[in-house]
Amino acid sequence: MSDDKLIFTQKQQELMSMFKHGQLHRLNLLEGSVRSGKTWISLILWQAWIAEQPKNRFYLMTGKTLQTLKRNCLLPLQELIGENNFDFSLSAKEGKMFGRTIMLEGANDAKSEYKIRGITLGGAYADELTLYPEDFFTMLLSRLSETGAKLIATTNPDNPGHWLKKKYIDVPDINMLCIKFLIGDNTTLDPEYVSSIKREYQGVFYDRFILGRWVTAEGAIYTTFANDPKHFVISEPPSDLAIVTIGFDFGGNGSAHAGVCTGITRGYQQVVTLDEYYRKQVISPETLITDICDFIVRCQRKYKVFDAYFDSAETTLIEGVRRAVSKRKIKCNIRNARKGAILERIRFYQMLQGTDRYRILGCCPHTIEAFSSAVWKKTKDGSDERLDDGTVNIDNLDAQEYSTETYQEIIGRVENYNYGG
Ligand SMILES: Nc1ncnc2c1ncn2[C@@H]1O[C@H](COP(=O)(O)OP(=O)(O)O)[C@@H](O)[C@H]1O
Numbered sequence: 001m002s003d004d005k006l007i008f009t010q011k012q013q014e015l016m017s018m019f020k021h022g023q024l025h026r027l028n029l030l031e032g033s034v035r036s037g038k039t040w041i042s043l044i045l046w047q048a049w050i051a052e053q054p055k056n057r058f059y060l061m062t063g064k065t066l067q068t069l070k071r072n073c074l075l076p077l078q079e080l081i082g083e084n085n086f087d088f089s090l091s092a093k094e095g096k097m098f099g100r101t102i103m104l105e106g107a108n109d110a111k112s113e114y115k116i117r118g119i120t121l122g123g124a125y126a127d128e129l130t131l132y133p134e135d136f137f138t139m140l141l142s143r144l145s146e147t148g149a150k151l152i153a154t155t156n157p158d159n160p161g162h163w164l165k166k167k168y169i170d171v172p173d174i175n176m177l178c179i180k181f182l183i184g185d186n187t188t189l190d191p192e193y194v195s196s197i198k199r200e201y202q203g204v205f206y207d208r209f210i211l212g213r214w215v216t217a218e219g220a221i222y223t224t225f226a227n228d229p230k231h232f233v234i235s236e237p238p239s240d241l242a243i244v245t246i247g248f249d250f251g252g253n254g255s256a257h258a259g260v261c262t263g264i265t266r267g268y269q270q271v272v273t274l275d276e277y278y279r280k281q282v283i284s285p286e287t288l289i290t291d292i293c294d295f296i297v298r299c300q301r302k303y304k305v306f307d308a309y310f311d312s313a314e315t316t317l318i319e320g321v322r323r324a325v326s327k328r329k330i331k332c333n334i335r336n337a338r339k340g341a342i343l344e345r346i347r348f349y350q351m352l353q354g355t356d357r358y359r360i361l362g363c364c365p366h367t368i369e370a371f372s373s374a375v376w377k378k379t380k381d382g383s384d385e386r387l388d389d390g391t392v393n394i395d396n397l398d399a400q401e402y403s404t405e406t407y408q409e410i411i412g413r414v415e416n417y418n419y420g421g
């Protein structure tokens, strides 16, 4: 591939000029905002660097998972340099680039460092580096032992206590080349697209993913909602509800039993909280199960709701609900909530609220209060955690999230919503 067919942004040009003048370091990190052109130029750089490397060495490309590696890097790389120059097989976990062997690996769990033990690498490419376990990265560095071996990595910023920041970026002796990319650096983007991307992020995630800063999560979580809850409150349900579900979080130890009924409008455009249940008392399992059945029946009188998602940790209670529902001949599937990563659930609702795709009926004061008052916890290591000490209502948020988790991806796709980049 010749560079003259491609037009680089100024920031990208700076990086390529360093490469051409032999100024890359052993460790090279492209970090900063989403859509800032980091991945795109990192792939150009990687293939240009690989093309100059010995053929008899092993090279490695890693991602949080093999699937995200494929989506973020392998397919774009193939598009950039053509299938003749780069081909890969995820099942074989191997690719060939200009006749060189590229191993492929996911860094998704604590055990993943075993996967790269013992190999000797001439170079490595790492996508979304902050999402890796530290052990995996330590192992990766120890494997980069061939003369002139290099790492090329990209990441979005995380909290300032993150291992990558504290132990690498901020340590002068490590001598890592860090280049900061900002969304404004990517002059190839349509300004309207940039403003729509900006609306998807709030608070700490705006600071990290848009402004490219390594900052601690503090204060309100749902800033757009908290600043103006009334904006989101409606008095009548929308007329174009396509899917209605229930989410339920069992309480205990000072937390409330909480349920919500959620509607999704046609085309996955809007998410609307339609009804809620809230009880912060010590009650018997029988009373709770009766309450739940009554809540489902109440929702079914108003909406076509046939799926309810429950906190999957409470298997005995879920079984109790299943039996009671069957006994009362209530037609509703009692399902286990997926309980995916909390940060992704949080950012999903931030995205909906930021892009004005969330509404809530006035009859749901507890959920309104929950979105208004949710705050980040002050953690020792600075990591991101939603405060859950009984002083704020997290229970309705959990229930809210369970109700939509199954649809999170497809609802997100409507606006090209993306978790990072
Ligand atoms: N120099 C360029 N020419 C054309 N398109 C570009 C260029 N740089 C980036 N892009 C495009 O801009 C978008 C965002 O770039 P990407 O590298 O994915 O950003 P990041 O990894 O920082 O999130 C992608 O669609 C990418 O293809």
Ligand SMILES: [Mg+2]
Pocket (backbone or CB within 6 Å): 038, 039, 040, 072, 154, 420, 421
């Ligand atoms: Mg990227």
